[in-house]
Amino acid sequence: MVRRHQAGFPPADATGMHMADQAGLRVQFLFDFGSPNAYLAAKIIPDVEKRTGVSVEYVPVLLGGIYKLTGNSSPADYLKGIRNKREYMEVETGRFIRRHGITSFRKNPFFPVNTLQLMRGAIAAQAEGLFWPYFHAVYRHMWEEPKKMDDPAVMMAALASSGIDAERIVAKAQDPAIKSRLMQLTEDAVARGAFGSPTFFVNDEMFFGKDQLRDVEEEILAQGRERGAKRAGAAS
Amino acid sequence: MVRRHQAGFPPADATGMHMADQAGLRVQFLFDFGSPNAYLAAKIIPDVEKRTGVSVEYVPVLLGGIYKLTGNSSPADYLKGIRNKREYMEVETGRFIRRHGITSFRKNPFFPVNTLQLMRGAIAAQAEGLFWPYFHAVYRHMWEEPKKMDDPAVMMAALASSGIDAERIVAKAQDPAIKSRLMQLTEDAVARGAFGSPTFFVNDEMFFGKDQLRDVEEEILAQGRERGAKRAGAAS
Numbered sequence: 411m412v413r414r415h416q417a418g419f420p421p422a423d424a425t426g427m428h429m430a431d432q433a434g435l436r437v438q439f440l441f442d443f444g445s446p447n448a449y450l451a452a453k454i455i456p457d458v459e460k461r462t463g464v465s466v467e468y469v470p471v472l473l474g475g476i477y478k479l480t481g482n483s484s485p486a487d488y489l490k491g492i493r494n495k496r497e498y499m500e501v502e503t504g505r506f507i508r509r510h511g512i513t514s515f516r517k518n519p520f521f522p523v524n525t526l527q528l529m530r531g532a533i534a535a536q537a538e539g540l541f542w543p544y545f546h547a548v549y550r551h552m553w554e555e556p557k558k559m560d561d562p563a564v565m566m567a568a569l570a571s572s573g574i575d576a577e578r579i580v581a582k583a584q585d586p587a588i589k590s591r592l593m594q595l596t597e598d599a600v601a602r603g604a605f606g607s608p609t610f611f612v613n614d615e616m617f618f619g620k621d622q623l624r625d626v627e628e629e630i631l632a633q634g635r636e637r638g639a640k641r642a643g644a645a646s
Numbered sequence: 647m648v649r650r651h652q653a654g655f656p657p658a659d660a661t662g663m664h665m666a667d668q669a670g671l672r673v674q675f676l677f678d679f680g681s682p683n684a685y686l687a688a689k690i691i692p693d694v695e696k697r698t699g700v701s702v703e704y705v706p707v708l709l710g711g712i713y714k715l716t717g718n719s720s721p722a723d724y725l726k727g728i729r730n731k732r733e734y735m736e737v738e739t740g741r742f743i744r745r746h747g748i749t750s751f752r753k754n755p756f757f758p759v760n761t762l763q764l765m766r767g768a769i770a771a772q773a774e775g776l777f778w779p780y781f782h783a784v785y786r787h788m789w790e791e792p793k794k795m796d797d798p799a800v801m802m803a804a805l806a807s808s809g810i811d812a813e814r815i816v817a818k819a820q821d822p823a824i825k826s827r828l829m830q831l832t833e834d835a836v837a838r839g840a841f842g843s844p845t846f847f848v849n850d851e852m853f854f855g856k857d858q859l860r861d862v863e864e865e866i867l868a869q870g871r872e873r874g875a876k877r878a879g880a881a882s
Contacts, residue, residue: 480729488724493716494841498854505861605730618734621857625741 434637437466437630438611440599442473443532444525445607446517449553450503451620452608453512458623462630468545470532472525473607475596480605484522506620518556527583528552528559533591534582544579547572670873673702673866674847676835678709679768680761681843682753685789686739687856688844689748694859698866704781706768708761709843711832716841720758742856754792763819764788764795769827770818780815783808 439455441448455466477483489496507515528548535544551557551568559565569576582588599609603616610617612629675691677684691702713719725732743751764784771780787793787804795801805812818824835845839852846853848865 480731482728482731492718492841494836494839495716495718498839498841498852501852600730603730603734605728605734616734616737624860 435464435630435633436611436613437464437626438469439466440469440471440595440604440607440609440611442471442525442607443528443548443552443559444521444523445473446515446521446553447503447620448608449549450506450510450512450515451610451623452549453514454510454620454623457510458627458630462627462634464630464634468541469595469599470529470536470592471596471599471604471607471609472529472592474524474526475593476600476604476606479597479600482605486522502621514554516554516556518552520556520558520560523552523558524560527562527565527580530583530588530592531579533588533595534579534585537588538578538582540574540579543572544569544574547574671700671866671869672847672849673700673862674705675702676705676707676831676840676843676845676847678707678761678843679764679784679788679795680757680759681709682751682757682789683739683856684844685785686742686746686748686751687846687859688785689750690746690856690859694863694866698863698870700866700870704777705831705835706765706772706828707832707835707840707843707845708765708828710760710762711829712836712840712842715833715836718841722758738857750790752790752792754788756792756794756796759788759794760796763798763801763816766819766824766828767815769824769831770815770821773824774814774818776810776815779808780805780810783810 439448439452441452443449458464459466473484482488485496485499489499506512531544531548532541535541547569548559550572551565552559557564557568559568566576566580569579602611602614604618606618608618608620610622610626612626612633615629615633617623617626617629675684675688677688679685694700695702709720718724721732721735725735742748767780767784768777771777783805784795786808787801788795793800793804795804802812802816805815838847838850840854842854844854844856846858846862848862848869851865851869853859853862853865
């Protein structure tokens with residue numbers, strides 16, 4: 411199932427949510443808009459989908475919630491005061507950007523941005539069938555033309571400038587069901603093994619970090635082969 | 647330059663030290679016997695050498711010294727109390743072992759083992775032209791038939807059982823020049839950007855972690871092509 415792609419991001423279907431495909435393969439990308447590494451990984455997902463034929467499910471989570479539940483913290487925090495390690499992370503990120511020819515990425519000078527409203531907005535946008543326009547718009551204003559997106563006025567103006575009905579999404583985001591859904595997805599992620607961002611699942615096999623997208627792809631192909639072999643066996 | 651290989655480890659030349667090859671490419675593996683991830687990486691290096699034609703230089707460093715100089719610590723320490731993250735490291739290690747078909751690895755129940763004497767011994771073994779037998783023997787008794795190798799009596803007996811002239815190496819390891827060489831290599835590593843183990847350099851490009859051996863290999867091939875193109879240009 412190869413689909414049309416746009417500007418390095420996935421195609422604009424309604425929700426970003428998919429169930430397992432016909433082969434029984436469920437591939438999930440757990441993201442928080444505040445994570446630059448999740449942004450960079452997201453740029454590559456359409457290529458992985460194209461090469462493997464899978465459709466990746468986008469799962470909003472609250473990274474701050476994951477950190478609180480696991481006792482983990484952001485690299486910016488836990489690498490503070492450690493010589494060379496943070497500099498090396500920058501080198502790795504530069505290599506990833508060059509390898510994949512990513513030209514859109516800009517550091518956000520307001521990092522870290524509190525993403526609670528943005529992530530509730532992602533769930534709301536899924537519920538309203540507006541996920542992809544919202545997803546593209548938020549990433550644009552976070553990591554391409556970076557703004558202080560935890561300032562409500564800045565956020566509303568930015569979304570409006572991208573043609574998003576921000577009032578509608580913000581209103582929906584106040585729905586208790588939306589709020590609790592974000593918490594539930596975050597708790598589920600930790601229960602399944604997550605501790606940071608970006609996190610991928612290929613069925614129950616977890617992968618952490620943008621550099622493991624190659625492993626994600628290998629796992630998709632391996633699990634696909636395995637299931638294919640089982641089906642062939644069952645049919646014979 | 648493809649060379650004979652033995653049991654997943656590099657061939658038995660005298661020292662493990664090489665200068666840049668004809669193409670001007672210097673590939674270095676900085677290791678401490680105490681690091682299981684360095685052991686696992688070392689098992690794969692011969693394959694990388696075979697595929698790329700380079701000869702990797704083995705550089706003994708003291709991981710404890712690197713941690714002291716950088717303020718870094720071992721994953722066993724810095725992941726303490728963080729949910730999921732350490733478990734994931736185990737998953738990753740299991741994947742690496744399966745991917746590369748490594749059957750020899752056993753966890754060392756005495757981990758962490760103080761490796762000061764063993765690493766001085768590595769420098770001494772290089773000086774005495776006994777590097778490879780010593781290297782294979784120490785790794786065997788650290789990560790294949792694991793022992794408490796920071797107990798001097800255990801170490802001497804283990805090395806002797808592998809046919810190593812342990813007395814000669816231990817005596818040489820007391821030489822102040824050997825001791826200061828290990829410190830110098832460790833300080834140089836940190837000055838060049840190292841913070842943990844295993845660390846690789848392809849000329850001055852640093853790579854950290856066994857999972858980046860793929861990137862090391864790509865970098866070797868890329869730098870080799872670049873230099874080849876320059877030589878072709880200079881000759882024309």
